[in-house]
Amino acid sequence: MSTGVQHLLPCAEPVQLLTEDGTRTDPTSEVRERGYAFPSDEDLLAVWRQMVIGRRFDAQATALTKQGRLAVYPSSRGQDACQVAPVLALQEQDWFFPTYRDSMALISRGLDPVEALTLLRGSWHCGYDPAATRTAPQCTPLATQAPHAAGAGHGMARRGEGGLALCFIGDGGTSEGDFHEGLNFAAVFNAPTVFFVQNNRYAISVPLARQTKAPSLAYKGIGYGIRSEQVDGNDPAAVLAVTRAAYEHARAGRGPFLIEAHTYRLEAHTNADDATRYRQADEVTQWSGRDPIARLRTYLVGTGALTPEREEQVAAEAEEYAADVRERMNREPEVAPLSLFDHVYAEPTPQLREQAAMVAAELEDAHGSEVTA
């Protein structure tokens, strides 16, 4: 057993394959040694397309809060590369563990947008089928999804079908105990689980400096014996390359992997938050200049992979996608009060049956007509 930490350590600086102005970096020897291969134009084009659609979706969702169609929406604008690339690189058999922040990632995984927005719409908690989509319900109790992802990874390893678990988490979430227990369990059981920290520099209003003294959140993996990396989270090429390497590592049976992606939340925490109370406008302006979509576009236009026709086509596609979301979300969702009793247990208890009968009678009184369960 190796007692050194060298093989676990992240690069000294976040891995970057595309500069802020969209040109290819000269990869450092560290980056080359770790095999973070620059992705093909075709793969990057797919990421770019999904980011364009994702951002349009995100804007649409924010708009829906203003019309009262969503109870709340935590935007991930600015984190688009993190929302898209790790998810597109997954295989169908893999499980994804998202948080409330990750609606864009859900649609990138191919989930129906209306089902994905169910939680925030307030018509139920989780609107999609976790087993069918291999996507856990969006997790709101911070970091509690980390041990789930460890267990799911371990479970998939037991089944021996090559699946892995991808766990998203925020910078604030890394301070929670469950994050650490999740990492430790994944490491001890050598689970194929990839932890992907979107360090967007804030936990609601609290800046990163209040969460950690660690030079990088990626160092948090070292103490658990987990191979760790930090990446420029606004560089879609680097995010894709590093997550791919992490998946390869996990699938090869070499255990979990921790990635810290340095990124920024351009919007407030949610539509209900006022970010001017805790951060300066020039900070936001600075990060706006590091836009992952613009960066990748510049690069792909430069290589000739992205043509004006293709760009127009994707823009139209994004508009169409948003229009569909808008149209479907503007319909009043169906809610059935008696369904509140349906899934507390596989079989309702006698007490729940009694309460259901009471509610049914109340509904009947209110509507003057029979309500069916």
Place this chain on the structure above:
Amino acid sequence: MSTTTFAQALNRALRDSLAEDDNVLVFGEDVGQLGGVFRITDGLTADFGEERCFDTPLAEAGIAGFAVGLAMQGFRPVIEMQFDAFGYPAFEQVVSHIAKMRNRTQGRLGMPIVIRMPFAGGIGGVEHHCDSSEGYYAHTPGLHVVTPATPADAYSLLREAIASDDPVVFMEPKALYWSKAELELPVTTEPFGRAAVRREGTDVTLVAYGPQVPNALRAAEVAEQEEGWSVEVVDLRTIVPFDDETVAASVRRTGRCVVVSEAQGFGGVGGEVAARVAERCFHSLAAPVLRVTGLDIPYPPPKLEHTHLPGVDRILDTIARLQWDDQPDTTHLAATR
């Protein structure tokens, strides 16, 4: 027939479940080679392999959360919280995920997880080793809360818990681990949600669960011999689901009811039972429903636990207050004056 302890019955239930279903996994702290601090998992690793019964890192939230992930992959985790009070670190996982997952996902993702937990006191344990935490779990929709009091129920209810598609908090009264019965295993007793009349009587119903069932039975004997009261004893067996029917039918027959629960009384399961009886049996009652519970104090040190625990005497004193001579009970008035 052979003599079987409560602990042996639990061990056999785990064995039979492991043998029957490859998806059953047993894990927790010291449950592997050691066989658990109470030896409930004794020999399971040796007989079923490290793959099926294994030790984990020492982290209860991690254990519970890991079980959630495994349940998502079709496994049936049976996890152990080493002691009642050491289940608290896992509380968020239990309440926010294990209990709610089926409901959150509209029935698409169940959590067939059993959380085994030695609970309650009476064994001279130092602090944090004797809590009666059933109230927290019973207050959480989505969980079944099971409290066996006999070796036969220990076996049968644990088998049912592991086969259940819903999560079960399986609370094992540690004071009863060494209790015995003449028993042939496997045995199938009544299912979840059925209380059992352990002793028939006509004057008063004692409702008890878990560690207090033997006490209630002892009190019933003494009451009959010394006072001539005929006491019925109902063992709840499962707190959730709750058997209103059996409890109410008994109280309607006897007209008097004392609820016996080892947990501190305020806001607890005992109060819930008393309220349910009052709601359903008001016109059959000759006296208010009374409770005998632990005191509303943090669990005391071993040398004082006998003061805290509801013993036979406190149960008898409480039965005596059930207005046998048609005089109102003024105990509470006296206490506040």
